Amino acid sequence: MPEANAPEAKKIQDLIYYQVGDYAMHHGDGIYLYDTEGRAYIDCASGTFNLSLGYSHPEVVKAMREQADLLIHATSAFQTQPVNDLVRKLVDVSPPGLTRVHLKVSGGSTANEGAVKMAQARTGRRDVITLFRSHHGQTLLTTAMSGESFRKTAFPVTVPGVIHVPDPYCMRCFYRQHPDSCGLLCAERIEDFIDHSSSGGVACLVVEPVSGSGGNIVPPDGYLAALRRICDERGIVLVFDEVQTGIGRTGHMFAADHFGVRPDIITTAKGLGGSGAQVAAILTTEELAGLDGDFHSFTYGGNVLAAAAAAKTLDIVSRPAFLARVRAVGGYLLTRLRDLATRHRCVGDVRGIGLMIGLELVDGAGRPDNALTRHLARRGMDHGLVLRTSRYGRGNVLKIRPPLILTQAEADLICDRLEDLFTAEAG
Numbered sequence: 403m404p405e406a407n408a409p410e411a412k413k414i415q416d417l418i419y420y421q422v423g424d425y426a427m428h429h430g431d432g433i434y435l436y437d438t439e440g441r442a443y444i445d446c447a448s449g450t451f452n453l454s455l456g457y458s459h460p461e462v463v464k465a466m467r468e469q470a471d472l473l474i475h476a477t478s479a480f481q482t483q484p485v486n487d488l489v490r491k492l493v494d495v496s497p498p499g500l501t502r503v504h505l506k507v508s509g510g511s512t513a514n515e516g517a518v519k520m521a522q523a524r525t526g527r528r529d530v531i532t533l534f535r536s537h538h539g540q541t542l543l544t545t546a547m548s549g550e551s552f553r554k555t556a557f558p559v560t561v562p563g564v565i566h567v568p569d570p571y572c573m574r575c576f577y578r579q580h581p582d583s584c585g586l587l588c589a590e591r592i593e594d595f596i597d598h599s600s601s602g603g604v605a606c607l608v609v610e611p612v613s614g615s616g617g618n619i620v621p622p623d624g625y626l627a628a629l630r631r632i633c634d635e636r637g638i639v640l641v642f643d644e645v646q647t648g649i650g651r652t653g654h655m656f657a658a659d660h661f662g663v664r665p666d667i668i669t670t671a672k673g674l675g676g677s678g679a680q681v682a683a684i685l686t687t688e689e690l691a692g693l694d695g696d697f698h699s700f701t702y703g704g705n706v707l708a709a710a711a712a713a714k715t716l717d718i719v720s721r722p723a724f725l726a727r728v729r730a731v732g733g734y735l736l737t738r739l740r741d742l743a744t745r746h747r748c749v750g751d752v753r754g755i756g757l758m759i760g761l762e763l764v765d766g767a768g769r770p771d772n773a774l775t776r777h778l779a780r781r782g783m784d785h786g787l788v789l790r791t792s793r794y795g796r797g798n799v800l801k802i803r804p805p806l807i808l809t810q811a812e813a814d815l816i817c818d819r820l821e822d823l824f825t826a827e828a829g
Contacts, residue, residue: 430457433805433812435788444816447790448805451646454673455715456805462676462714469710476706478506484709491716492683495655497664502691504684506703510645510671511539513682516698517667518606520690521639527603533569535616538608538643567595570621573751581622589628606639611657614646617792617799618760620753626663641667649673650719650806653729653756660755666690676715681708728806731813732756738817746824748774759802770798778827785823
C-alpha cells in the first residue's frame with residue numbers, strides 16, 4: 403500500500419502549487435479548445451490572451467517544427483536567422499522611431515521591468531507612474547507597479563518609488579466628471595501628482611493603452627495624446643505596455659497606431675507568439691539604447707524556436723487583409739453585444755476596440771456586480787464558452803478576446819451562446 407503522503411495517493415490538485423480546476427483539456431484547433439471527453443469550447447480568452455492566431459495555427463506549427471530540427475536555443479552572444487528575422491520585422495511594423503529591439507526578456511513582466519530600467523538609466527531618475535487598476539506583471543517591481551492593492555497584500559516589502567494615479571475610467575470617473583465636459587481632468591491632474599507625490603524625479607509613465615486585467619477600459623479621445631504632451635514637457639519616458647493590446651488585438655498592429663500616439667517604448671509579448679510560443683520584446687528609440695546586457699538579460703529570452711514562431715506570426719498579421727478583418731469582425735461583435743445588452747439590464751456597458759471587448763456587469767443600482775460576473779464565467783463552460791473576468795476574478799467585467807482569426811459566423815456563435823448564458827443565469 404502506498405503511504406498516505408506519497409504523490410500517487412494525492413489528487414493532482416494537491417501536487418500542483420497553483421490552483422487548477424477539474425476540467426482536463428486535450429487539444430485545440432483554431433478558436434476551439436477540446437477537453438478529454440471530446441467537448442468543444444470557444445475560447446473567448448485566447449488562452450491567457452496569448453493565442454492571437456488560435457490553437458495550433460498550421461503555419462506557426464510548421465515554422466516551429468522546421469526550426470526544431472535545426473536549432474532550439476543558442477546563447478544570445480551568437481546571431482541566428484530566426485532572431486535576426488524577428489528583430490527586422492518588429493522594427494518594420496513598429497511606430498516610426500522605435501528602431502531598437504530587446505528580445506532577452508522572458509515575458510511581459512520582464513519586458514515591462516526592462517522598460518523601467520531603460521528609463522531610469524537614461525534619465526537618472528527613480529519614480530514610475532502607473533494607473534489605478536493597471537496590471538504590468540508579476541515580478542517584485544511590476545507587482546509594486548500594479549494599480550490593484552490586492553496584488554501587494556501578501557508581500558511585506560515592495561519596491562518604492564511607484565506613484566498610482568486615477569485611470570481614464572469614464573463610466574466611474576474618479577473626479578465625478580462627464581467625458582463631454584471634463585477637459586481630460588484625469589490626464590491634467592497627473593501633473594499635480596508629479597509635483598506633490600513624487601520624489602521630484604519621475605523616470606517614466608507606464609500605461610496600457612486599453613486596460614487588460616483592469617476592466618477593458620478604453621481611454622477617451624485625446625487622453626493618450628495628453629500623456630505624450632506631459633511627458634515631453636517634463637522629460638519623462640512614455641511607455642506603452644502593449645503586452646495585451648499589441649500584435650493586432652485592437653485591429654492595428656499596436657494600439658499606438660490606433661490612437662495615433664507614439665510612445666518612447668513599447669513592450670509586447672502574449673500575442674507575439676501566435677499559438678503560444680513564449681516570446682516578448684521591448685521596442686525603443688535610439689535615445690534609450692545602451693542599457694548594458696548585464697542589467698537585464700534572461701536565459702530564455704531571445705529563444706530561437708520562439709523567434710521562429712513570432713516571425714511567422716508577424717508575417718500572418720501583416721498580410722493586407724488580416725487587420726482589416728479583425729476591425730470588421732470586432733466591430734460586428736461589438737454591435738451584437740450592444741444589442742444583447744438591451745435585453746439584459748445587468749449589462750451596464752459594452753466597450754472595446756477590435757477584438758478586445760469587455761462587458762461590464764452591474765446590479766439594479768448600477769453598482770459593480772462582481773458575484774454575477776464570476777458566476778457567469780463559471781457557467782460559461784456549460785454553454786461552450788471559456789470566459790475570463792477582470793481583476794483576476796475580482797472584477798465585474800467579462801472579457802471577450804477570442805483569437806484574431808475569428809470569423810463573422812463564429813462571432814455570431816459566441817453571441818448566441820452568450821445570449822443563452824445570460825437568459826439562463828442572469829435573467
